[in-house]
Amino acid sequence: MGPLWVVAEPGAEGGLARISAEAATLARDLGASTGRDVIGIVIASDPAAAATELATYLPVVWAIADPAAAEHAWSAVAAGRIAALLAPDGKDVPEAPDAILIGAGADGRDLAGAVSALSGLGVLVNATSVTWTDAGPSVEMSVFGGKLITNSGFTGGRGIITIRPNVTTAVAADAPGRVEPRSVAGAASLPAVKVVERVSEAGVQASIEEARIIVAGGRGVGGPDGFEMVEQLAEALGGAVGATRAAVDSGWIPYSQQIGQTGKIVKPELYLALGISGAIQHKVGMRTSGAIVAVNRDADAPIAEFADIFVVGDLFEVGNALLEQLRARSG
Amino acid sequence: MRIVVLVKPVPDPASAGERLGPDGRLDRAAVPAVVNGNDEYVLEAALKLIEAAGEGEITLLSMAPTTAPETLRKALAMGATRGVHVTDPALAGSCAVSTATVLAKALGELEFDMVFAGIDSSDGLGGIVPAAVAAHLGLPYLSYAARIEPDMSKRTVRVRRISATGYYLLEAPLPAVIGGTQALGEPRYPSLKGIMAARNKEIVTRSLADLGLDGASVGGAAVTTAVLDNRMPPARAATEIVRGTPAEGATRIVDFLAERRII
Numbered sequence A: 001m002g003p004l005w006v007v008a009e010p011g012a013e014g015g016l017a018r019i020s021a022e023a024a025t026l027a028r029d030l031g032a033s034t035g036r037d038v039i040g041i042v043i044a045s046d047p048a049a050a051a052t053e054l055a056t057y058l059p060v061v062w063a064i065a066d067p068a069a070a071e072h073a074w075s076a077v078a079a080g081r082i083a084a085l086l087a088p089d090g091k092d093v094p095e096a097p098d099a100i101l102i103g104a105g106a107d108g109r110d111l112a113g114a115v116s117a118l119s120g121l122g123v124l125v126n127a128t129s130v131t132w133t134d135a136g137p138s139v140e141m142s143v144f145g146g147k148l149i150t151n152s153g154f155t156g157g158r159g160i161i162t163i164r165p166n167v168t169t170a171v172a173a174d175a176p177g178r179v180e181p182r183s184v185a186g187a188a189s190l191p192a193v194k195v196v197e198r199v200s201e202a203g204v205q206a207s208i209e210e211a212r213i214i215v216a217g218g219r220g221v222g223g224p225d226g227f228e229m230v231e232q233l234a235e236a237l238g239g240a241v242g243a244t245r246a247a248v249d250s251g252w253i254p255y256s257q258q259i260g261q262t263g264k265i266v267k268p269e270l271y272l273a274l275g276i277s278g279a280i281q282h283k284v285g286m287r288t289s290g291a292i293v294a295v296n297r298d299a300d301a302p303i304a305e306f307a308d309i310f311v312v313g314d315l316f317e318v319g320n321a322l323l324e325q326l327r328a329r330s331g
Numbered sequence B: 001m002r003i004v005v006l007v008k009p010v011p012d013p014a015s016a017g018e019r020l021g022p023d024g025r026l027d028r029a030a031v032p033a034v035v036n037g038n039d040e041y042v043l044e045a046a047l048k049l050i051e052a053a054g055e056g057e058i059t060l061l062s063m064a065p066t067t068a069p070e071t072l073r074k075a076l077a078m079g080a081t082r083g084v085h086v087t088d089p090a091l092a093g094s095c096a097v098s099t100a101t102v103l104a105k106a107l108g109e110l111e112f113d114m115v116f117a118g119i120d121s122s123d124g125l126g127g128i129v130p131a132a133v134a135a136h137l138g139l140p141y142l143s144y145a146a147r148i149e150p151d152m153s154k155r156t157v158r159v160r161r162i163s164a165t166g167y168y169l170l171e172a173p174l175p176a177v178i179g180g181t182q183a184l185g186e187p188r189y190p191s192l193k194g195i196m197a198a199r200n201k202e203i204v205t206r207s208l209a210d211l212g213l214d215g216a217s218v219g220g221a222a223v224t225t226a227v228l229d230n231r232m233p234p235a236r237a238a239t240e241i242v243r244g245t246p247a248e249g250a251t252r253i254v255d256f257l258a259e260r261r262i263i
């Protein structure tokens, strides 16, 4: 019986990405129920801070320092290190894991693809939960834009699993674990990709994939000024701002906030849709949300078919009334 | 400038009928296939680069069932030069590991400066093939591209990679593999002329044997993952339609959020 590995994606300013804390919590529960050890792995130019943070969730964390990670895209650097840890003929190779878990963010996916190619391990993506069977992990996923839920396994009994954000709540362990600095001999190397510059842009908002509440605006919002209503409601509810492609293509809000087939797939507790018709390409990105509330002046808009509450009306009038009532409640 | 665009035919997400067959594999006959949305964006980016350079060619590469040429015609009509279609009965039911192995092998026979792929596909099963292809080929992988700027004289490429707070500017030597997003810009519609021209464009078919691979090491016989069971998601409760004044609408929303303990 092998351990479970949790590889942490880099978070902001050398810290731990929230999605990694969630993956760690999920792995710890899985380890406890199946009697497996769980090991966290941090690969960074200076792994100390993220490793200490990851150790609040896990009993053991390997901190692997790699100076190349400072100025190069993370996934190629990290994939080389993970592949070396897995190498069957490598020196000081640890016990092979039964599953490698990582958050299903941009870096996690890039890592999963590269490690899969280097190791031959299969990958199951965007897990919503993981259980264990006699044949290894059983991974629940939502496919075809939420039309179907599947459980899948690895034919070889082990593999790589990416965990969708928000499917579990990060909970620290009763006692913090220990951080073990570790060096990896003979890192299998992939060609490095240089990071020339890291640019922050105004208008990029909180990550919608991690948000528990999303207030989203569509073409009905009418313009960048109209998005103020969406932003105020998001603030009043403590949520993030999302959008349809129509709003993004019009340049009212950055692409990072787009939800749907070619944008992000989200699963917040509440999805409040303002001036959104509910086209299929948008629906596939949000249909598994906990509660869906829509405000639209057209009672025949397709979103009426899959919202929990559909308020027929003008989004600015209803939005203002809603703001007033929310502020009255909290004030 | 030579660009290979990886094109994945996917079940049309706008259709309702995607389903798995009794073997737990996608029932491809049940739904019409379309070019994966993100692949159209990277193809558009490739077309613009070739147009700006005033020279070059685009090869589409697809590993797909025998019906794929129909789907590839649309991408050829947008302006790609030719297609390479890898198809083999043994490939039915391939997992991402095999897909990446086969695509990498097929790429080994082509000449290119850049390989473009969509960052993920709409069936919701993937998002890992491009990184795996790059690792197989030992080429740099630049992902989540919102802009792609090759410099053919220096033989490098710069990519804006979307980040949580803006973007990272990445740079790597050519040849390289690039995974692109919708932020690259809206794909064109094929013109009538393009549609006519596409009819005569070449689509080369390659089998596993042609690529020097055998059906025991890749494809349906070598899957690394398998669907164990599947079910429909729980049906949503019927929609409650609220009419009335804006204040009444707002009150109903607040009450609903309180009932659900969201506020």
Ligand SMILES: Cc1cc2nc3c(=O)[nH]c(=O)nc-3n(C[C@H](O)[C@H](O)[C@H](O)COP(=O)(O)OP(=O)(O)OC[C@H]3O[C@@H](n4cnc5c(N)ncnc54)[C@H](O)[C@@H]3O)c2cc1C
Pocket (backbone or CB within 6 Å): A217, A218, A219, A220, A221, A243, A244, A245, A246, A247, A258, A259, A260, A261, A262, A263, A264, A274, A275, A276, A277, A278, A279, A280, A281, A282, A285, A295, A296, A297, A298, A301, A313, A314, A315, A316, B037
């Ligand atoms: C390959 C492909 C990929 C795509 N990917 C995506 C994707 O990832 N995400 C996405 O969202 N779309 C995507 N689309 C586009 C999608 O098909 C729709 O065009 C888009 O979702 C529509 O956005 P919308 O609802 O904002 O606009 P519309 O469909 O125009 O709807 C606007 C709605 O606002 C209502 N409205 C107008 N004014 C008001 C008002 N004052 N008060 C209340 N209601 C009002 C109208 O009644 C209408 O229902 C994709 C399309 C394609 C072909």
Ligand SMILES: Nc1ncnc2c1ncn2[C@@H]1O[C@H](COP(=O)(O)O)[C@@H](O)[C@H]1O
Pocket (backbone or CB within 6 Å): B005, B006, B007, B008, B009, B036, B038, B039, B061, B062, B063, B064, B096, B099, B103, B116, B117, B118, B119, B120, B121, B122, B125, B126, B127, B128, B129, B130
């Ligand atoms: N069978 C395939 N044939 C050609 N390209 C593919 C295939 N599968 C995946 N790709 C490419 O890889 C991208 C991501 O696919 P996936 O990893 O399956 O989500 C797609 O957008 C394509 O560019």
